Amino acid sequence: MTASVEARDRITAPVLDMDPYSVENITSPYAFQTALRDIGPVAFIPKHGVYAVGRHAECTEVFKDHERFSAKAGIGIQDIRKPGDFRVPNRMLENDPPSSTAIRGVVTKYLSPIVIRRWKEHFEKLATPFAEEIVARGSIDGVEDLAEAWILKVFPQAVGIDMPREQILAIGEMRFNQSGPPNELYRKAMERAKPHIEWFEHSVTREAAKPGSIAESLFEAEERGEFPEPGLASNMVRSLIGGGSDSTIAALGHTLHYLARDPAQWDLLREDANGRAKLAFEEAIRMEPAFMVTYRTTTGPVELSGVSLDGDTKIGIFMGAGNRDPRKFEDPDRYDLMRNSTGVHVGFGQGAHTCIGQMIARIEAEAILKALSKLVSRIELDGEARYRPINQMRMLDILPLRFTSA
Template sequence: MQDFLYHSRRKALSYSLQALLRYSAWQIARRQSKSPPKIQLPAVANPQTPEDFRPLQAECFQNPFDFYRVIRDEHPVYQLPNGIFCISRFEDIVSVSRDTDNYSSSHQGIIAGLRSGASVEKAGAKMEKIAEMGVIPSDVLALSDPPKHTSERKVGHKGLNARFVKGLESEVETLCKTMMDEFIDSGRVEFMQQFGWKLPMVLIIKLLGFPEEDFEDIKGWCVHGISTQSGISTTSELMYSRSQMMVFMRYCWQQYLLAKKKPRSDLSRIFVDAATDPQNPMTDAVAVSGIMQLLLAGSDSSATSMGNALKMLIDNPNIAEEIRSDIDGNLPPFIEEVFRLEAAFQGHFRWTKNDCELHGVKLPKNSRIFLMWASGNRDERVFDNPEKIDLQRHNGKKHLTFGHGIHACIGRELARTEIRIVLKEFLLRTRHMRIDGEAPFLASMFARTLITLPVVFEPANTTPAGEKLI
């Protein structure tokens, strides 16, 4: 009876809040459509200061690395126009990541869209109450602090440890080859839509025991989830995306309750077991949130890294040829360079639990912080010739792409495995790859995601004898 009442209230509140958010998003968009369009300042021809780069305008996100270098060198703690402080140097990022007493990982779902000056703590407390009702995701795994995080991470590791990932290799290879068979003879693929987004998401859906036919819906919800972290979404866009996340949360609840009713051997079972273990503090609502986080992070980060990796191979045919000469030896260090140079997530958010100071800049309690993994990855204080692809780099795995400290990504070995298998197949089965059209990046502080990557190629089996694959 208690469960029935909980889920009845959960669903009623979820539908009500979703309707309210969608209506508010429509009203705001309607008002904005009647207002004069906002005038964006033109880009500066030779930017010298951080402001010259127009850091929150779309064009900056196509190649933000000069902006990162300027703030890293001259403004290591830089406040964006939206009030968020950017931490850009490698050692500073590492230091903040380790300092969980002063810098919190919680409430990341609201940090990007919070108005300047608002209290993260107060807004987060309101969200926590709604999360406890199972309507929105709880702060879990990457979004929680010790000691809560410690027990949650143990649960996640049960499902994504190195031994488990190693056992998946043949399944990933089969899926990759099957998907490539669908387009290989045509000599053309829109990589992001036909392959990049699809492979890792189909895999994680299967591992969780969710219906594979729900792929398109889950993909759409994940896109909305990532957009809430962009830092540049309009209020109406943010409200609509959050309304879609409520739909996603209801879906994850539905699948979780099915797994709870009929136990099975998949990743969902691990969360069910944890939530039903009286010795484990994990609740059903937290377990559902953990599953949702696996779908969000697992799909986007792998898809983004695959696309960025393939683009880097196409843009650097000499590197592609070097890798082909010794695929098993050269491909793994190349993948680490992809992670370093084109981090799928450009950074993650934090907020200050106490008054802090860094490089003489005061960070009052409740300041919003953005740890810039992608900037730290190109910090010349740590990496020699940081802009160069170096397959012999001695500290290539030192990059921050999978985070640092207690929040280092638990799915990193799965991501490495997926990308290695995919790139190997493309290198072996294609030649003369080139980009045929536009390959723009999503405008976002958070994600470094290619929107499209149209690739044309020749199938490798048509290579004349003795001709090199390039």
């Protein structure tokens, strides 16, 4: 076969002329998600020069195949190997096996089932008085008063780093806008974060880690030579601070939003909170993953589901689209806490880079949901919910809630 025939026979990705980073598509991504799934297994988005996948099968394949789709160029839209786009990489996530696997093995040791069980018991003790105070108010903002307040109460204790609300939210918005294109959201977030950069850089040092915490354990592991290279303890703490609080706040907010919109689901949770709190949280992550998109880079000219892709090109994995794929999930746009999609949805990633902190997120959310279920007979919206536009993250900004005491 001649080269000219080969070129004619080459199936290229269809063009999707939509911008997933417009404020409209960030705050309401469903039309984009549907268009991405419908156009084919892979699309090309010319505005940003990237490929995109939104079907569950292709999302999973790109996540799992690091031979064809590498994380080394960064999990944001920028190529962090290039001088103009360089930033400090996450040495575990923005890396490939076997290097990333070695690092992950050390971190996992200090997030063992024993550690998680200890923190689970502690969180459950804190949850009841916290929930009692919240419910007594009657009407609250489910984001600031509940999701943010709860996660910023318990997560810093586990990690072992002080996380003042103003600083941690500003740094989070900077990091998750920085993963998108240099648009107005990006520029404003960078400006807001400037006064807090010095705090953030200090927070990931050995001196800032509290005794008995996960952060201290990681620094001690580094001192014993357990990590394959120096400086990784600080890098891992940076990752925990930057990714562990905002994502769980977002996911808990989405859970409360869906439960408030459907009284029957709240009743199901109350019937068996011990067994269903996890399912309620997991289903919200399927419906509204905190991270809307993450990226890989093709390692060369590759093929995906019969479509030929150019080498050294970013490919976005749109998890929200994959999690609502009717090819994988029946009635995918319906929130159903009895749908057990744990390990199936792609909200926590898949493969070698699946979210390492997901067990902490689950026990934080389960603790407060179980406490609320004992105190609240009905949870309702008390106004219109509003989303916070962030390039990479799906997060509520305001969630007016009203509680009826049990």
